[in-house]
Amino acid sequence: MARGINKVILVGNLGDDPEVKYTQSGMAVTTLRLATTSVRKDRDGNTQERTEWHRVKLFGKLGEIAGEYLKKGRQVYIEGSIRYDKFTGQDGQDRYITEIIADEMQMLGGGGERSERAAGGERGYGSSQRGGGAQPGRAPQQKAPVEEGFPDDDIPF
Amino acid sequence: MARGINKVILVGNLGDDPEVKYTQSGMAVTTLRLATTSVRKDRDGNTQERTEWHRVKLFGKLGEIAGEYLKKGRQVYIEGSIRYDKFTGQDGQDRYITEIIADEMQMLGGGGERSERAAGGERGYGSSQRGGGAQPGRAPQQKAPVEEGFPDDDIPF
Amino acid sequence: MARGINKVILVGNLGDDPEVKYTQSGMAVTTLRLATTSVRKDRDGNTQERTEWHRVKLFGKLGEIAGEYLKKGRQVYIEGSIRYDKFTGQDGQDRYITEIIADEMQMLGGGGERSERAAGGERGYGSSQRGGGAQPGRAPQQKAPVEEGFPDDDIPF
Amino acid sequence: MARGINKVILVGNLGDDPEVKYTQSGMAVTTLRLATTSVRKDRDGNTQERTEWHRVKLFGKLGEIAGEYLKKGRQVYIEGSIRYDKFTGQDGQDRYITEIIADEMQMLGGGGERSERAAGGERGYGSSQRGGGAQPGRAPQQKAPVEEGFPDDDIPF
DNA sequence: TTTT
DNA sequence: TTTT
Numbered sequence: 001m002a003r004g005i006n007k008v009i010l011v012g013n014l015g016d017d018p019e020v021k022y023t024q025s026g027m028a029v030t031t032l033r034l035a036t037t038s039v040r041k042d043r044d045g046n047t048q049e050r051t052e053w054h055r056v057k058l059f060g061k062l063g064e065i066a067g068e069y070l071k072k073g074r075q076v077y078i079e080g081s082i083r084y085d086k087f088t089g090q091d092g093q094d095r096y097i098t099e100i101i102a103d104e105m106q107m108l109g110g111g112g113e114r115s116e117r118a119a120g121g122e123r124g125y126g127s128s129q130r131g132g133g134a135q136p137g138r139a140p141q142q143k144a145p146v147e148e149g150f151p152d153d154d155i156p157f
Numbered sequence: 158m159a160r161g162i163n164k165v166i167l168v169g170n171l172g173d174d175p176e177v178k179y180t181q182s183g184m185a186v187t188t189l190r191l192a193t194t195s196v197r198k199d200r201d202g203n204t205q206e207r208t209e210w211h212r213v214k215l216f217g218k219l220g221e222i223a224g225e226y227l228k229k230g231r232q233v234y235i236e237g238s239i240r241y242d243k244f245t246g247q248d249g250q251d252r253y254i255t256e257i258i259a260d261e262m263q264m265l266g267g268g269g270e271r272s273e274r275a276a277g278g279e280r281g282y283g284s285s286q287r288g289g290g291a292q293p294g295r296a297p298q299q300k301a302p303v304e305e306g307f308p309d310d311d312i313p314f
Numbered sequence: 315m316a317r318g319i320n321k322v323i324l325v326g327n328l329g330d331d332p333e334v335k336y337t338q339s340g341m342a343v344t345t346l347r348l349a350t351t352s353v354r355k356d357r358d359g360n361t362q363e364r365t366e367w368h369r370v371k372l373f374g375k376l377g378e379i380a381g382e383y384l385k386k387g388r389q390v391y392i393e394g395s396i397r398y399d400k401f402t403g404q405d406g407q408d409r410y411i412t413e414i415i416a417d418e419m420q421m422l423g424g425g426g427e428r429s430e431r432a433a434g435g436e437r438g439y440g441s442s443q444r445g446g447g448a449q450p451g452r453a454p455q456q457k458a459p460v461e462e463g464f465p466d467d468d469i470p471f
Numbered sequence: 472m473a474r475g476i477n478k479v480i481l482v483g484n485l486g487d488d489p490e491v492k493y494t495q496s497g498m499a500v501t502t503l504r505l506a507t508t509s510v511r512k513d514r515d516g517n518t519q520e521r522t523e524w525h526r527v528k529l530f531g532k533l534g535e536i537a538g539e540y541l542k543k544g545r546q547v548y549i550e551g552s553i554r555y556d557k558f559t560g561q562d563g564q565d566r567y568i569t570e571i572i573a574d575e576m577q578m579l580g581g582g583g584e585r586s587e588r589a590a591g592g593e594r595g596y597g598s599s600q601r602g603g604g605a606q607p608g609r610a611p612q613q614k615a616p617v618e619e620g621f622p623d624d625d626i627p628f
Numbered sequence: 629t630t631t632t
Numbered sequence: 633t634t635t636t
Binding site: 190 | 634635
Binding site: 003004005006007008009010011012013035036037038039052053054081082083084093096097098 | 317318319320321322323324325326327349350351352353366367368395396397398407410411412
């Protein structure tokens with residue numbers, strides 16, 4: 001359920017390698033810095049460029065895949081939502097941060113060799129998923145297919 | 158996993174009440190006819206209108222909610238993907254049909270009283286979900302929260 | 315031209331009446347506060363809600379229409395892009411602000427009576443446009459139709 | 472103005488070189504065949520693939536750029552709307568066709584060498600625009616910057 | 629600060 | 633066939 005739509009679609013390039021951390025429960029939390037540039041001409045015909053640097057967070061399996069396959073410079077498609085956070089800095093001042101919480105990720109432009117940090121893995125390239133998470137103590141191969149997000153094999157495909 | 162993005166976002170009004178059918182396994186398959194109109198001015202300054210009539214399909218729980226709460230005239234937000242189908246008509250001729258397969262639905266503009274056909278129900282208004290399906294023989298209330306699409310309670314929310 | 319895609323789609327409700335200002339050149343700059351709420355269940359089955367408050371900016375004619383027709387509580391569709399701005403506060407500290415720059419707006423759910431502040435106007439209800447601006451000293455009715463964003467009357471419509 | 476939203480976002484690969492035609496007034500009309508593939512696992516754990524072939528139309532300058540820079544196999548981002556058309560075939564039977572009318576295009580994944588058919592040109596790579604058209608008898612360099620879709624140089628960029 |  |  002939701003009251004409202006909060007949707008972000010980005011296509012950009014990574015400014016740096018992904019940063020992967022893990023929660024206490026073992027869930028991956030990966031952060032990307034993603035650049036999107038727009039260009040316009042001003043009144044004098046001069047070209048102006050402006051780049052936005054997005055902070056993108058990916059959780060669980062999606063975060064693991066991002067950490068394994070993405071690296072600096074790589075072009076990527078991200079779909080997610082905007083989250084505005086407020087926290088108090090060490091100086092007692094309020095700080096604000098805006099993040100894009102990804103629920104879909106897709107590497108663009110071929111390539112797709114693995115990053116240095118990538119361990120040997122069984123997963124397919126370019127995979128994306130919604131939710132799913134690390135779920136400690138529950139092996140992925142025990143997952144019933146229906147949990148993959150397909151309501152029913154009866155759905156025409 | 159996917160190779161490519163196929164995403165549709167519609168905001169429109171229903172031309173008719175939803176049509177709900179069920180598969181043999183008991184999954185709801187609901188069809189909507191949704192109008193989106195665009196307007197432009199031609200060279201002579203005359204206003205031209207053009208309406209597209211989209212055929213939207215919703216499966217499983219999402220289809221049930223659509224059948225219960227939507228009705229003719231209602232404004233709705235749909236997110237999904239395009240599917241092109243080919244089949245052979247009774248005259249042996251090839252027929253083509255284009256459908257929008259919804260994976261998100263949201264009623265707009267308040268109102269939201271239930272349709273005539275709606276049985277007494279426990280579900281919240283305006284709910285949307287991805288996949289999930291009817292899953293006969295498995296009561297919704299037995300579902301673990303993690304299956305609702307949230308990877309981990311550790312994710313800041 | 316652009317290098318990358320930076321796209322935001324919002325459906326939400328206004329937390330307050332629009333705030334309209336004008337640049338020295340007479341262009342409207344309208345700010346909206348837009349709420350989108352998402353809901354999930356935590357591990358214990360309790361419902362959690364989280365609301366994001368978006369700061370949306372609309373320029374030119376689009377800003378004027380927003381100022382005339384929108385008001386507190388109204389549901390609206392916004393399409394635009396994210397812009398991150400940094401400025402220095404009066405205390406010399408860096409401040410950050412995130413805004414959604416709208417290039418499409420559409421009022422939802424009927425209603426659409428004009429706000430108190432709305433002057434008598436000739437424009438249609440629910441209009442949306444991209445760019446276009448106030449362009450002081452240039453009457454809108456002198457605009458050639460082709461500038462409305464339609465490349466050619468030859469395009470089938 | 473519009474009553475409703477009809478938006479399509481595609482990321483896919485061209486199944487063939489673009490097909491470029493011109494209207495009598497000299498406007499380019501380019502057609503692309505674009506593949507998007509989705510993958511799911513069925514109940515038995517077998518991987519199923521399904522590919523949709525989209526028919527994308529680009530008009531005016533956007534069509535010219537597509538014709539010059541795109542070719543078979545190239546990955547591309549398309550944003551546009553769905554249009555359903557009905558016409559009568561030579562056998563007197565009704566025929567239906569669904570097209571995506573592009574208003575934004577962006578080449579993905581670097582590369583971007585020009586197609587064989589590309590004439591020498593002055594335009595930047597990866598450009599995208601909305602409307603604008605060929606406008607015979609009107610040199611592009613005579614265009615006022617404001618027509619490029621930016622309402623006012625006063626808008627912070 | 630909105631909305632259901 | 634919807635809607636404003």
